[in-house]
Amino acid sequence: MTTPQEQPKNPLHGITLERMLTELVAHFGWATMGERIAIRCFTSDPSVPSSLKFLRKTPWAREKVEGMYLYMLREQARQARRGA
Template sequence: MSEHHDSAAPPAPLAKKPKDPLHGITLEAMVTELAHYFGWRELGEQIAIRCFQQDPSVASSLKFLRKTPWARAKVESLYLFMKREQARQR
């Protein structure tokens, strides 16, 4: 007996994917919007990382966040919070 594998079927995880609220939003766009909304000083208080507190810039922040998953997760979380706040204010 030979095993039959149906290679035409899509992989299970791709079949039903929950909607990701961050889908299509770049890290650069998140950092830029957060800095504009909060200002660098407040952003550095919300997320206490040096790239937001000392000589902050989008470029330096991206360099750090791309290699630091825990910090990126904090940025994503604050970004979603900011979007909820903006929606409530409308």
């Protein structure tokens, strides 16, 4: 049995897809997410459970969501530096 490797430089390490999605919805809202990533689970009757189901089956869409999450983290870090 192998032990999980440390990934200190991976900002997504330990972050679940559900957490990413929940934080993105809180930050951007479903409408903006649907504009930035044109997938039906964000535009037509969006919900976290239906989006998770789709994203777990669709690697390209998950990559886009992960990229959007990293963008959000960078923007929050920039805002924190400006405010400090």
